[in-house]
Amino acid sequence: MARYAQVGTNIGGFAAKYAGQRFLGIDLDGDKNARELKAALGGLKGPIMKVAQMMATIPEALPAEYAQELSQLQSAAPPMGWLFVKRRMMAELGAGWQKRFDSFEKEAAAAASLGQVHKAVSLEGVPLACKLQYPDMQSAVEADLSQLDFILSLYRRIDTALDPRDMGKEIGERLREELDYDLEARHTALYADMLKDEPRIRVPEVYEELSTKRLLTMTWLEGQPLLSFKDESLEVRNKIAEAMFVAWWHPFSRFGVIHGDPHLGNYTVREDHGINLLDFGCIRKFPPSFVNGVIELYRALETDDMDRAVAAYESWGFKNLSRELVDILNLWAGFIYGPLLDDRVRTIADGVKPGDYGRKQAFAVHKALKEHGPVSPPREFVFMDRAAIGLGGVFLHLGAELNFYRLFNEAIDAFDPHALEKRQGEALKRAGLAPPV
Structure with missing residues (x-):
């Protein structure tokens, strides 16, 4: 109840002020309102901040000034103290939990919005990472998600170009999954x-x-933060970038699975410049038809085939597509697929300043949707787009220069939806997971 009150008070105060401005006919200052919304969310920590960060990373889910402000929210939460940790560990492993480890560090190695990680050593001498969820997170998540519809309804009054309701449903589903460490295992x-x-x-x-x-207790993988390699040689940065490309696109093109949270803290770089994947809380599984649609749209843009593009969009669930809406969708698709269609060595932004990356295209799409929309993107696009943009951000940080066309075509070479369905089913069965709906 306290969580409901805290979230409701912070968001409600912002909403009341916004509604009053509209009622009195006062011109709305987007930048100022965005800063005030960030301030309202910034004191809450926990799941609602994670939701806001997710929304900020999805292109066109929010107006540009809102996305810019919300992307600055810090996901790090103050870690639980040692007495609190001991009680939580006892609740999970029983009264004699410390005897099940050779050692367990009292200070958290990392703390985030839903839990914190402690370094430990097994009785056999193996370094371990123990990811411990904060108490009452399920209640906090439900309280925060109950406010998400309100936030999205407020956005729909701010801007009618995009209907984000399905995005909200997708975010809620994935966030609830992140609480289940058995599923993450x-x-x-x-x-x-x-x-x-x-x-x-x-x-x-x-x-x-x-x-x-x-x-969730796992082996501890030694590595350094990716940003610590920004000043390494181009050869080293390219090697890291290639490994990142494979880590994201190989599972998608071969198994229909994608990592939906390409956050810089979710991987580290090894001494041999390979990468460690560390967090599997936000995983999205797609039916073969969706993966086929991604490849079909790529081929449509490659050959400038409008009918093939329409068929790809419709296979994903886009409805009532006019010629104008298809042209608008192709603007954004052209940006996402652009580096993958260009058969040469290049940077991901190709000379565009990192701060301007995608801004011109997003503005054009938003302006056009105001005239011809709204459009309701299928919920699968939330984490697909987020993964693509997040991975592009990694390449921007590294300043990598690669032939993205070659890498992508190697990933989709000899794609067969029937073969993918079989591989996916077998892999999910081995992991004890259900097939995608």
């Missing part, structure tokens, strides 16, 4: 299976006997 096993033949990418091993639905 199975997702970790799935990724270990899908990438077992890729030496450039390492996935931690889960210790099931030291894990529960709210405690």
